[in-house]
Amino acid sequence: MTRGVHDLGGQPAGPVDLAEHERTFFDQRVDAMMRLLAHPEQGHYTVDAMRRAIESLPRDEYFALGYYERWVRAIRQLVVEKGLLTEDELDRKLAALRAEAHRA
Amino acid sequence: MPADHHHHDHTHHDHGDAHDPHAPVNEAHGVSEESALLERALRELLIEKNVFGADDLRRQIELTESRTPELGARVVARAWTDPQYKARLLAEPKAAIESLLGIDLNLTPELTVVENTAARHHVICCTLCSCYPRAVLGIPPAWYKSPEYRARVVREPRAVLGEFGTRVPDDVEIRVVDSTADMRYIVLPLRPAGTERMNEDELVTLITRDSMIGVSVVSGPSR
Amino acid sequence: MKPSFAPGDKVKVRAAEVSTHCRTPHYLRGKRGVVARVFGAFPNPEELAYHRLGIPYQPLYQIEFDFAEVWGRTERATVITADLFQHWLERDR
Numbered sequence: 465m466t467r468g469v470h471d472l473g474g475q476p477a478g479p480v481d482l483a484e485h486e487r488t489f490f491d492q493r494v495d496a497m498m499r500l501l502a503h504p505e506q507g508h509y510t511v512d513a514m515r516r517a518i519e520s521l522p523r524d525e526y527f528a529l530g531y532y533e534r535w536v537r538a539i540r541q542l543v544v545e546k547g548l549l550t551e552d553e554l555d556r557k558l559a560a561l562r563a564e565a566h567r568a
Numbered sequence: 569m570p571a572d573h574h575h576h577d578h579t580h581h582d583h584g585d586a587h588d589p590h591a592p593v594n595e596a597h598g599v600s601e602e603s604a605l606l607e608r609a610l611r612e613l614l615i616e617k618n619v620f621g622a623d624d625l626r627r628q629i630e631l632t633e634s635r636t637p638e639l640g641a642r643v644v645a646r647a648w649t650d651p652q653y654k655a656r657l658l659a660e661p662k663a664a665i666e667s668l669l670g671i672d673l674n675l676t677p678e679l680t681v682v683e684n685t686a687a688r689h690h691v692i693c694c695t696l697c698s699c700y701p702r703a704v705l706g707i708p709p710a711w712y713k714s715p716e717y718r719a720r721v722v723r724e725p726r727a728v729l730g731e732f733g734t735r736v737p738d739d740v741e742i743r744v745v746d747s748t749a750d751m752r753y754i755v756l757p758l759r760p761a762g763t764e765r766m767n768e769d770e771l772v773t774l775i776t777r778d779s780m781i782g783v784s785v786v787s788g789p790s791r
Numbered sequence: 792m793k794p795s796f797a798p799g800d801k802v803k804v805r806a807a808e809v810s811t812h813c814r815t816p817h818y819l820r821g822k823r824g825v826v827a828r829v830f831g832a833f834p835n836p837e838e839l840a841y842h843r844l845g846i847p848y849q850p851l852y853q854i855e856f857d858f859a860e861v862w863g864r865t866e867r868a869t870v871i872t873a874d875l876f877q878h879w880l881e882r883d884r
Contacts, residue, residue: 470697492633501614503621540610561609
């Protein structure tokens with residue numbers, strides 16, 4: 465029986481961690497980017513597409529990544545799907561940012 | 569620990585202090601370098617290509633931050649003190665909330681307000697992801713989005729509520745509400761005894777985020 | 792699309808397996824419940840997820856399930872509800 469990695473209702477799990485996690489600037493920016501890109505009128509794709517992209521993450525990635533880290537990977541997949549950016553552009557930009565980070 | 573949690577949740581209602589101790593902290597705290605780079609790459613490229621502007625991002629952040637549990641608490645306090653408002657809230661939640669708070673809920677998901685009574689206690693979840701009434705209450709707590717909550721609250725709700733320090737009597741029906749589609753849910757918690765003489769502003773300070781999700785109940789002033 | 796079900800109707804969730812985006816949780820597949828609320832029609836999320844329009848809109852219902860029906864054991868006075876689209880529901884007589 466196939467079950468998506470996200471389809472968690474009733475799965476075995478441990479105690480709920482009640483700790484409050486303060487929102488970081490990373491969280492805020494990813495959230496805002498998603499809201500703009502998936503805006504009901506001015507957006508480029510739907511929240512449903514976001515969910516589908518997140519659900520398609522490999523199982524170990526899904527659980528290893530933080531909540532907004534999953535979102536940022538989904539955004540990456542969808543902006544390429546919708547032709548807003550190319551993989552090439554992203555790869556070049558990432559390489560440039562990595563080089564900058566290692567120079568600093 | 570549950571009492572501390574309750575207090576911590578309670579202090580999220582403090583506003584008007586310029587130095588907000590609950591403001592976002594620790595740039596990219598707990599996030600991998602790869603994720604941080606990816607976020608920056610996407611943001612800069614999308615701004616370069618005019619998909620959105622830096623101002624749009626800023627405005628969106630401000631909008632998201634402006635929605636907090638205190639807004640929900642004001643809705644609950646009004647519903648407790650004004651039976652006509654309560655009836656309207658249950659029948660047309662978005663319109664009732666918009667008119668009370670002066671916020672625009674157009675283009676946000678549909679809302680249902682579920683009323684806790686002496687016979688019935690609701691607890692909200694989203695087993696498939698993290699659907700939550702963000703347009704009113706703001707960002708959901710981390711635990712709401714956690715695999716543990718999503719997996720267990722539909723299967724052992726009383727045990728999970730117990731982890732929050734909440735015990736629902738055996739003869740009270742627990743209704744676990746899984747937000748699987750377009751509807752978002754807010755719990756109208758039961759008004760506790762001992763609050764009859766309190767005014768709306770005083771009631772607002774009692775009504776926690778967790779009571780509007782249903783993992784807690786509202787405690788009266790005599791604790 | 793006019794809703795096929797009304798509050799109080801007994802329904803059964805289809806036991807189908809899909810590998811594409813779906814908002815019918817696994818733990819409810821094949822389970823019997825009762826229509827609690829009728830929410831109106833919404834675009835099909837299974838289509839929206841792939842950049843399609845989600846037309847025709849599907850009626851959406853809040854279905855109430857007895858705890859014992861879902862998990863095969865009793866938990867005192869507990870009910871689970873989920874919001875499910877019409878195409879995932881069959882009439883249960």
